[in-house]
Amino acid sequence: MTTTEIPNWLEQRAFLTPDRIAIKTETKEITFLQLHNHALKKANQLTYAGVKKNDVVAILMKNSIEMIEVIHALKYIGVITVLLNTKLSNQEIEWQLIDSKTNMLITEASFHEKTIHFDKNRLFIEDMPSLPEKAFEVEKTFSIEKTDTIMYTSGTTGQPKGVMQSYGNHWWSAIGSSLNLGLHQDDRWLAIVPFFHISGLSILYKSVIYGITAVIHEGFDAKKANDAIMKYGVTIVSVVSVTLTRMIEELAGRTYPKSFRCALLGGGPAPKPLLEACIEHQIPVFQTYGMTETASQVVTLSPEYSISKLGSAGKPLFPVQIKIERDGIIAEPNESGEIVVKGPNVSIGYFNRPDATSEAIKDGWLYTGDIGYVDDEGFLFVQDRRSDLIISGGENVYPAEIEAILLSHPHITEAGVTGVEDKQWGQVPIAFIKLAEEGILNTDDVIYFCEGKLARYKIPKSIYIVDTLPRNASNKLLRRKLIELIEG
Amino acid sequence: MTTTEIPNWLEQRAFLTPDRIAIKTETKEITFLQLHNHALKKANQLTYAGVKKNDVVAILMKNSIEMIEVIHALKYIGVITVLLNTKLSNQEIEWQLIDSKTNMLITEASFHEKTIHFDKNRLFIEDMPSLPEKAFEVEKTFSIEKTDTIMYTSGTTGQPKGVMQSYGNHWWSAIGSSLNLGLHQDDRWLAIVPFFHISGLSILYKSVIYGITAVIHEGFDAKKANDAIMKYGVTIVSVVSVTLTRMIEELAGRTYPKSFRCALLGGGPAPKPLLEACIEHQIPVFQTYGMTETASQVVTLSPEYSISKLGSAGKPLFPVQIKIERDGIIAEPNESGEIVVKGPNVSIGYFNRPDATSEAIKDGWLYTGDIGYVDDEGFLFVQDRRSDLIISGGENVYPAEIEAILLSHPHITEAGVTGVEDKQWGQVPIAFIKLAEEGILNTDDVIYFCEGKLARYKIPKSIYIVDTLPRNASNKLLRRKLIELIEG
Numbered sequence: 001m002t003t004t005e006i007p008n009w010l011e012q013r014a015f016l017t018p019d020r021i022a023i024k025t026e027t028k029e030i031t032f033l034q035l036h037n038h039a040l041k042k043a044n045q046l047t048y049a050g051v052k053k054n055d056v057v058a059i060l061m062k063n064s065i066e067m068i069e070v071i072h073a074l075k076y077i078g079v080i081t082v083l084l085n086t087k088l089s090n091q092e093i094e095w096q097l098i099d100s101k102t103n104m105l106i107t108e109a110s111f112h113e114k115t116i117h118f119d120k121n122r123l124f125i126e127d128m129p130s131l132p133e134k135a136f137e138v139e140k141t142f143s144i145e146k147t148d149t150i151m152y153t154s155g156t157t158g159q160p161k162g163v164m165q166s167y168g169n170h171w172w173s174a175i176g177s178s179l180n181l182g183l184h185q186d187d188r189w190l191a192i193v194p195f196f197h198i199s200g201l202s203i204l205y206k207s208v209i210y211g212i213t214a215v216i217h218e219g220f221d222a223k224k225a226n227d228a229i230m231k232y233g234v235t236i237v238s239v240v241s242v243t244l245t246r247m248i249e250e251l252a253g254r255t256y257p258k259s260f261r262c263a264l265l266g267g268g269p270a271p272k273p274l275l276e277a278c279i280e281h282q283i284p285v286f287q288t289y290g291m292t293e294t295a296s297q298v299v300t301l302s303p304e305y306s307i308s309k310l311g312s313a314g315k316p317l318f319p320v321q322i323k324i325e326r327d328g329i330i331a332e333p334n335e336s337g338e339i340v341v342k343g344p345n346v347s348i349g350y351f352n353r354p355d356a357t358s359e360a361i362k363d364g365w366l367y368t369g370d371i372g373y374v375d376d377e378g379f380l381f382v383q384d385r386r387s388d389l390i391i392s393g394g395e396n397v398y399p400a401e402i403e404a405i406l407l408s409h410p411h412i413t414e415a416g417v418t419g420v421e422d423k424q425w426g427q428v429p430i431a432f433i434k435l436a437e438e439g440i441l442n443t444d445d446v447i448y449f450c451e452g453k454l455a456r457y458k459i460p461k462s463i464y465i466v467d468t469l470p471r472n473a474s475n476k477l478l479r480r481k482l483i484e485l486i487e488g
Numbered sequence: 489m490t491t492t493e494i495p496n497w498l499e500q501r502a503f504l505t506p507d508r509i510a511i512k513t514e515t516k517e518i519t520f521l522q523l524h525n526h527a528l529k530k531a532n533q534l535t536y537a538g539v540k541k542n543d544v545v546a547i548l549m550k551n552s553i554e555m556i557e558v559i560h561a562l563k564y565i566g567v568i569t570v571l572l573n574t575k576l577s578n579q580e581i582e583w584q585l586i587d588s589k590t591n592m593l594i595t596e597a598s599f600h601e602k603t604i605h606f607d608k609n610r611l612f613i614e615d616m617p618s619l620p621e622k623a624f625e626v627e628k629t630f631s632i633e634k635t636d637t638i639m640y641t642s643g644t645t646g647q648p649k650g651v652m653q654s655y656g657n658h659w660w661s662a663i664g665s666s667l668n669l670g671l672h673q674d675d676r677w678l679a680i681v682p683f684f685h686i687s688g689l690s691i692l693y694k695s696v697i698y699g700i701t702a703v704i705h706e707g708f709d710a711k712k713a714n715d716a717i718m719k720y721g722v723t724i725v726s727v728v729s730v731t732l733t734r735m736i737e738e739l740a741g742r743t744y745p746k747s748f749r750c751a752l753l754g755g756g757p758a759p760k761p762l763l764e765a766c767i768e769h770q771i772p773v774f775q776t777y778g779m780t781e782t783a784s785q786v787v788t789l790s791p792e793y794s795i796s797k798l799g800s801a802g803k804p805l806f807p808v809q810i811k812i813e814r815d816g817i818i819a820e821p822n823e824s825g826e827i828v829v830k831g832p833n834v835s836i837g838y839f840n841r842p843d844a845t846s847e848a849i850k851d852g853w854l855y856t857g858d859i860g861y862v863d864d865e866g867f868l869f870v871q872d873r874r875s876d877l878i879i880s881g882g883e884n885v886y887p888a889e890i891e892a893i894l895l896s897h898p899h900i901t902e903a904g905v906t907g908v909e910d911k912q913w914g915q916v917p918i919a920f921i922k923l924a925e926e927g928i929l930n931t932d933d934v935i936y937f938c939e940g941k942l943a944r945y946k947i948p949k950s951i952y953i954v955d956t957l958p959r960n961a962s963n964k965l966l967r968r969k970l971i972e973l974i975e976g
Contacts, residue, residue, distance in 0.1 A: 006807050007809055015803070184670050334727070344492050364493075
């Protein structure tokens with residue numbers, strides 16, 4: 001058997017439907033043929049700049065057409081692309097660049113300070129127009145097995161790991177989604193989520209694979225998002241609870257047109273009042289469950305079940321299987337356990353982490369660490385994301401990662417982080433610390449210490465100095481009991 | 489890398505959307521859950537009857553819900569299914585059963601005479617209701633590489649070959665089609681083509697993979713086909729020129745509703761007057777090019793190009809690549825040559841014919857034997873199907889196969905078959921023969937001799953007794969020159 005190869009996505013799309021609109025921003029639209037031509041030019045320029053097949057190139061950019069062109073250009077050359085979160089601190093970025101063995105960083109002038117440590121092979125997008133071009137051999141086909149992108153995610157260990165997403169992972173994710181949501185030639189998918197997250201990147205890929213328009217906004221603005229739906233034909237939007245809530249507020253009683261057929265709601269459990277508001281305003285909300293390791297959604301709930309299965313994430317996409325495991329045994333319906341998923345969109349593994357890979361992925365089954373159950377009819381209910389994961393404004397925040405930073409301070413001897421509810425962000429992290437000596441630090445000192453080391457959204461919103469942290473018999477931190485320290 | 493596995497299609501579909509209508513006939517509809525339950529029951533019965541995983545089982549049946557249930561049941565067990573053309577003669581059926589090493593034949597009472605030679609493991613569908621059941625292990629997933637079905641096709645040699653279609657071939661065909669035509673949740677696909685042909689079978693698979701309704705008619709009836717579109721919500725229909733022509737005639741000036749979004753026109757080149765009639769009646773006709781070896785369509789022309797690219801079969805489906813080869817070199821645009829296609833829907837090969845396989849499929853590229861060119865914009869124009877292929881009412885007729893039968897007569901020393909235009913069938917075969925001795929046979933004798941040996945549609949409509957057949961210097965029959973013998 002030869003490996004499955006798919007024609008170069010953008011090149012094939014530009015050949016099949018050259019004149020359809022690929023990308024629409026607030027001020028500009030470009031067709032698939034134009035996008036292809038721009039990507040090809042950038043690929044020639046990057047070749048001139050020394051990028052070659054099988055290199056690892058990182059991108060640290062804000063959502064823009066240029067960023068999309070670079071993403072495709074790197075595929076034309078056959079590069080593995082690392083997508084960096086723009087909210088990360090200098091130190092976090094440096095760590096990911098080193099860990100991924102990045103050969104070149106493509107970024108923008110506004111991130112000059114943030115990436116100053118990587119001055120060796122740093123290319124600013126603003127400098128590209130003047131770069132000469134050099135011919136190279138365009139990748140005519142993409143191999144299903146080849147690594148396309150790497151996105152970093154942390155786990156319970158606090159050490160970020162590079163999730164490798166193959167061309168096949170992305171392809172099957174797009175296909176699985178289309179078999180669930182359908183695919184209309186006039187679809188327009190609004191991207192208000194960053195492309196360095198899988199929820200954003202997957203929109204770009206779907207646009208090219210489906211031949212539909214991706215409408216992109218640089219950041220999230222509720223009015224602009226609503227305008228895109230009300231005036232500019234957007235039919236699908238990917239949202240998290242925070243953004244959807246603001247959009248409904250901004251809507252102020254108006255209703256969306258019928259052409260708007262899907263609000264794909266991911267990034268953590270949806271609050272019940274939000275789902276009820278969606279029903280009230282007839283918003284076709286599809287709750288989803290997915291993660292970086294599954295190259296986007298794997299489980300989705302159709303609006304027809306919004307009420308009867310309130311709180312459920314739905315059923316798996318067609319190519320996906322799920323099971324609930326409890327002490328290595330498959331749980332009965334309605335019995336809680338670890339959510340385990342299998343399918344061709346499950347990541348091929350963590351970059352350079354064979355141990356972490358074989359621990360998380362066994363015989364193709366991904367052990368998510370999330371807790372949930374499946375009801376009698378097969379609907380998944382997610383009860384707890386990775387036991388201690390905090391989701392703040394759609395961003396994953398791992399307590400262990402913050403604790404590791406806190407513990408790196410010479411005067412902090414113990415640290416525990418947990419999430420508390422927050423009206424604006426859903427959840428925010430708070431920290432509990434034990435000092436080496438009473439009064440040696442105050443909470444402002446601790447916050448100041450975290451700045452630069454942690455992305456802003458990871459910096460604890462409150463710091464509590466305590467005498468002792470809740471631990472079990474084997475002295476393992478009981479993060480869920482932390483909250484009792486302030487409730488009491 | 490582990491092999492890509494997809495959950496058992498019908499089982500997964502019945503789990504995901506149990507209550508959607510899977511099949512609708514003129515008198516009955518069944519949901520996906522019912523279809524699954526029926527298929528499971530039949531699989532249990534077939535297990536009782538001795539069928540087991542990796543067996544080869546042939547089906548000779550007319551389109552019906554029962555046939556669909558059997559097709560799925562065999563997949564549940566993990567059987568390779570041979571789909572037999574009901575129009576074949578006794579001898580042809582016997583040949584295919586032997587060649588495919590079939591363990592069991594599932595047929596219906598009306599084909600008792602036709603299959604009398606295979607009385608050992610013959611199961612009549614009418615006898616199934618009384619068969620006991622026996623449990624077996626349901627195939628929970630389908631491996632992309634595994635052979636699912638075998639369909640026989642002839643080539644220039646006249647010897648039919650069993651085209652193996654893997655689960656992956658069918659899967660990718662369905663996906664490629666959805667990326668081209670889109671996928672609407674309320675789609676209903678009308679099947680008036682037999683399920684033993686890939687054009688029919690692929691509708692059943694799409695129904696299950698997409699979660700849409702297959703509307704099935706036992707045979708073709710223009711009024712019923714039009715009613716299905718006008719009254720029963722059919723949105724897509726697969727047709728050949730002959731059937732579409734009759735549907736337009738029966739329409740008698742009425743227009744189809746807007747919900748009817750695609751007439752997928754395959755089975756040979758479309759006559760220009762038919763395409764013009766489609767434009768006149770605003771029928772969304774998509775011309776296609778495909779074959780058994782590509783598990784259905786690989787090239788499709790959207791209606792927007794019906795006029796500007798009249799006569800073209802269109803551009804490839806997203807996962808497919810095409811090229812035109814001329815003496816081993818890729819032809820220039822507008823230059824004719826052999827049509828060569830590559831993609832994950834290209835057959836894994838001919839059953840038990842490694843030589844024929846390696847001759848037809850090289851490095852994943854299928855040499856179709858068809859002649860055509862690609863224009864400046866990449867549109868394919870098919871000029872000649874396999875040089876000597878006759879397409880009669882959508883059925884492929886291979887001259888060499890008929891010639892072989894004619895030459896098996898002791899008094900026929902030379903034979904040549906070609907196609908002539910026919911108002912009703914598009915083309916029909918005619919034969920030219922040379923006798924061992926003048927007057928030893930008349931044309932009626934020859935027709936009588938063919939009956940039972942050849943399917944009715946392959947029996948020459950006229951027989952011409954001639955003194956000499958046109959041959960080239962190396963004495964190779966020049967089939968295209970045959971027609972001159974009667975034109976002169």
